[in-house]
Amino acid sequence: MTDTHQSSKKSGMAARDGALRLIHAVLSDKYLLDDAYRHEITEGQLRRLNGNDRAFAKRIAITVLQHLGEIDIVLSRFMDRGMPNKSGPLRNILRIGVAELLYLDNPAHAVVDCAVTHYRKWRKYAGFKGLTNAILRRVSKDGAKELASIDPAKANLPDWLYQSWTKTYGLAATNAMMEQFLKPLIPLDLTLKNGDDSAHWAEKLEAEIMPTGNLRMATHDRVDRLAGFDEGAWWVQDAAATLPVKLLGDVTGQDVLDLCAAPGGKTMQLAAKGANVTALDLSTKRLERVQENLDRVGLTATLVTGDVLTHETGKKWPFILLDAPCSATGTIRRHPELIHQRAAQDITHFASLQAKMLNRIANQVAPGGLIVFCTCSLQSEEGPDLISDFLMHNPDFGIEPIEPDEIAGIAPFIQNDGTMRTRPDQWGEKGGMDGFFAMRLRKCE
Incomplete structure (x- = not known):
């Protein structure tokens, strides 16, 4: 074996070890994948690997999380006696192997060899080497045929979520959303500090100008290495996430209260539009990140640590934006771990919290003032179902309907009641978008 081959195998094995740790952190310790990855590359063993190997580790982890339901069904069909008790890392080692064989198209001999090599670090479980070898060899031979018989949406979504979406959106839309969730690459959306520069930056970044005015890059290098990052010309923000701020209308020179503001994309939008922004969030640490983002793009806002349910601002506001805490089921195409970390009772919890927040801030709106309420959830309980209560x-409020021609690109997302709903399958041919709900509430003069 050549030194080059040995080095390649060693780095590939290290990347797979990293993927194993990431999957464990998400599924067992309930970390968000981005948080687990950030820890790995700053304090964990992935910090010792090059960029390509780090990306490989994360790609494996994402693939496992995207296709976990399908992967587990495939494994069950090749494990006559089921998963052994007290088998430690066996389940996740097999999941990685299936992901590589069926979705990443890596060579079977390399996948099986690396899967067995995991047990050098897990000597307590070395007795499972033979089982691992046998199962993955069977998967490499017949796994694709088994996979073809599995319904991706039913397999990968928990039943409560599958039933919710098919009831709300229909089977075709649910399957279309799942198709977006399972795409291996998610495009990068950028919001420009100065929208008049869109043509310039689209050319420089080889990006597409979307109907909403954002730039979309189908592929990209590290974000901090892209043109315009150091100059603060743009920030990363899904196209759907930009629309709630636009629903406020012209806020130039106006006082705007931005609630639950972190990580700060909407805060920067408001500041770029010339608003006097007060951004409130429960987490001081998250607000520090907002300040870093503001500093990079050369914008200013007043940042306040506080709880929406108890904080007193001492004034009545003409504009309030509430991007409420939610289940974030609309962001699963970018955060596949949420499929495995959300439960039906979470929706009830978030809906109750959102209702309390809405009622709380109603008293902080000036006569004639406007609330824009939004969530990045696809659940009706966290959006349309809150309106009537x-x-x-609050009988001094009414819905202010969104008009199709008031915001570029918004027409396809307007509902019959004048609210806004975006779905991941919209713009599907261009890579989809996050699922958002938003409504405008105007207080009587």
Whole structure:
């Protein structure tokens, strides 16, 4: 074996070890994948690997999380006696192997060899080497045929979520959303500090100008190495996430209260539009990140640590934006771990919290003032279902319908009641978008 081959195998094995740790952190310790990855590359063993090997580790982890339901069904069909008790890392080692064989098209001999090599570090479980070898060899031979018989949406979504989406959006839309969730590459959306520069930066970044005015890059290098990053010309923000700020209208020179503001994309949008922004968030640490982002793009806002349910601002606001805490089911195409970390009872919790927040801030709106409420959830409980109760408890408010021609690109997302709903399958041919709900509530003069 040549030195080059040995080095390649060693780095490939290290990347797979990193993927194993990432999957464990997400599925067992309930970390968000981005947080687990950030820890790995700053304090964990992935910091010792080059960029390509780090990316390989994360690609494996994402693939496992995207296709976990399908992967587990395939494994069950090749494990006559089921998963052994007290088998430690066996399940996740096999999941990685199936992901590589069926979705990443890596050579079977390399996948099986590396899967067995994991047990050098897990000597307590070395007795499972033979089982691992046998199962993955069977998968490499017949796994694709088994996979073809599995319904991706039913397999990968928990039943409560599958039933919710098919009831709300229909089977075709649910399958279309799942198709976006399973795409191996998610495009990068950028919001420009100065929208008049879109043509310039689109050419420089080889990006597409989207109907909403954002730039979209189908592929990209590290974000901090892209043209315009150091100059603060743009920030990363999904196209759907930019629309709630636009629903506020012209806020130039106006006081705007931005609630639950971190990580700060909407705060920067408001500041770039010339608003006097006060951004409130429960987490001081997350607000520090908002400040870093503001500093990079050369914008200013007043940052306040506080709880929406208890914080007193001491004034009435003409504009309030509430991007409420939610289940974030609309962001699963970028955060596949959420499929495995959310439960039906979480939706009830978030919906209750959102209702409390809405009722709380109603008293902070000036006469004639405007609330824009939004969530990045696809669940009706965290959006449309909140409207009637809010209006019953706050009769001095009414829905201000969104008009198709008031914001570029928004027409396809407007609902019959004047609210906004985006779905991951919209713009599907261009890579989809996050699922968002937003509504405007105007207070009587």
